[in-house]
Amino acid sequence: MTTKPAVRGTQSLVHTFGECWSRPSLLARELAWRWLFGVPALLLLFYEGAQIYTTTSSQLEAAGIEQFSLQDPMRAAVIIADAFTVLKAPVLHAVMWLLPMLAIVWAIASGIGRNLVLRRYDSALPMKPLSLIVLQLLRIAALGGSFAGWFLAIHWAAGYSLSGAEPNLVLYCALVIFLSLGIFTIWALLSWIFSAAPLLVLLEDRGVAASLYRSLRLGSLTAKLVEVNLVMGIVKLALIVLAMVFSATPLPFATVMQGSPLYIWWAVVTLLYMVASDFFQVTRLVAFIQFWRLSREPQTPSPTLATSK
Structure with a gap:
């Protein structure tokens, strides 16, 4: 019996991109739960970083951090090593409590937020945030x-x-x-x-x-999921390269673009990268769901075979 031809993992991605683009509420929910966690987390990290700098600024100046320049790589390596020695103890002290706390809060935000995003895509999906958190x-x-x-x-x-x-x-x-x-x-x-x-x-x-x-x-579904995940990984890598390129765009105009305009440009590039990265993350989730459902559908005979019978 002739069956429907197998669909490769990347063949329907363009359609999935279009579907996710036509449903901006999916991206909006994804951005909402990520930024509700990310903004307070960044403020906390900034505060802790400022506290560490306040207590070590004199030692960093003695290490010559203000003379750091990549034009002299060997001197720069020595300065980095000296700065690492100064910062190692206070940074490790902060990391010991910051990382576990942020990991737990992130897992909670992700479990609840991701469940809400998927239910927005398909309201028939259940609410199981605890399992998603684990x-x-x-x-x-x-x-x-x-x-x-x-x-x-x-x-x-x-x-x-x-x-x-x-x-x-x-x-x-x-x-x-x-x-x-x-x-x-x-x-x-x-x-x-x-x-x-x-x-x-x-x-x-x-x-x-x-x-x-x-x-x-997952049987034959594994190859499709691995293929889609690898493609999305390449897309993420391409986004990082594009963000670096756009961040470096103002460098030829460094004499006229300094201070606040330069920082605003970098902030805009960073925000655009985050939005694009989250969009492709939503697309990957939707693609996984679609391929899972496609694998569960019974294969039907081809029209030619049905006519001949």
């Missing part, structure tokens, strides 16, 4: 592990390329770029597990452990 905490732990792995990899790259009698700065930069892109790609390939599990909680009415197990055993 899964978000697990995702944060996995993401923290990837950052720890990245830090260890960069530390190894520094020891390998800069510890000799003749430090090789070019090799160090090349290793940093290669390792960063490699770890980013691995995370993009594997993070779909933590993206699919919350959806399975709602779509299949499963618990936390069952949804994680089910996300590893």
Whole structure:
């Protein structure tokens, strides 16, 4: 019996983009819960950063932080090392209580907010914020592990390329770029597990452990989800590059564009990046739901076969 041809994961993305674009309420809810968490979190981080700077400013001046310049890379490396020594203790003290608190608050905001976004897309989906909160905490732990792995990899790259009698700065930069892109790609390939599990909680009415197990055993749907997640990871990387390009656009006009206009430009570029990033995040969620439902539909014979019968 002839069945419907398989649909690749990226073939319907353009249609999904259009559908999400035509429903701005999805992006509005996504932005609302993210910024309701993000704005107070940034203000708290700014306050803690100001407190740390106040207590260490004299030591940073003694370390020569005001003479920092990339025109002298070796001198800049020494200044960074001295500044790190000064800031290590107070920053670690703040991180020890800030990160756990922000992770828990983020998980709560994400569990409730994401559930509301998905219910806006389909009101038939249930409200199960507690399960989504637990899964978000697990995702944060996995993401923290990837950052720890990245830090260890960069530390190894520094020891390998800069510890000799003749430090090789070019090799160090090349290793940093290669390792960063490699770890980013691995995370993009594997993070779909933590993206699919919350959806399975709602779509299949499963618990936390069952949804994680089910996300590893999706059969033919796995390839489509991995493909979409990898494409979205590339899109996120492209957005970062575009944001860096637009942030650097005023540099040729540095003599006439300084102070507040430059800061306003950077703030606008940052806000546009956040909005675009959140839009593609919503698109990825909708694409996952659509492919899951498509995989559940029974395959029908082709029209030609039906006519011949």
